[in-house]
Amino acid sequence: MKDLVYGICTRSWDGWRGCVDSWYATASNEHPWIMAPNMPIPQCFEVVYRGTTEPILAYIHDDVVIHERGWDQRVLREFDDPQVGLVGFAGGRGHFLPQAYQQPFHIPNMIRRDFISNMRDAEKHGKRFTGECDVAVLDGLALFVRRSVLDAWGGWPLDKPVSYFLYSENLCCEVRRQGMRIRLVGVDCTHLGGKSSGTPL
Secondary structure, X not given: OOOEEEEEOOOOOOOHHHHXXXXXXXXXXXXXXXXXXXXXXXXXXXXXXXXXXXXXXXXXXXXXXXXXXXXXHHHHHHOOOOOEEEEEOEEEEEEOOHHHHOOOOOHHHHOEEEEEEOEOOHHHHOEEOOOEEEOOEEOOOEEEEEHHHHHHHOOOOOOOOOEOOEHHHHHHHHHHHOXXXXXXXXXXXXXXXXXXXXXXX
16 A cells, blocks of 8 residues: 655644544545645645655545545545546536637636535535545545656646645546546535635645
């Protein structure tokens, strides 16, 4: 089993420690962590990348509660395939509407199509899915990225107009550009929403 490191990006809302504790309580193994508080998301993610050496970086929102025991084994198992560059808990089997490149820029054309997850309120967002499958794009609530993907990318793009908005979509496009697979694992979790990650700086 390969090692991962938690990158904890928080603005210290009241319940963040309880959420992070749930990751540890349900994981099969102890994994190290690095904390980068009070930063915009790309800057925080870059600190995590530059400040660690583990082959898999876990970027989980500080308002995600994980309920499923052994979830980390499921995630890490996906990386046994060297073509897998990114894994997450929620996402879409399709990315962008077909007309996106035939029309002037229009944000609704950039949707995540056929959205699936095993969040406790999965049906509110799309369809419930408990297995594993390839997807085109992931929601940023939980991203597990192979370090070599970030190495090839040159780290998180801090000089681009991507921040709180579209950081996960940007990463997914880069993974696809590198010819690697994106996998979704239907882990039982709750995304409380609107906490640290929901307040852009």
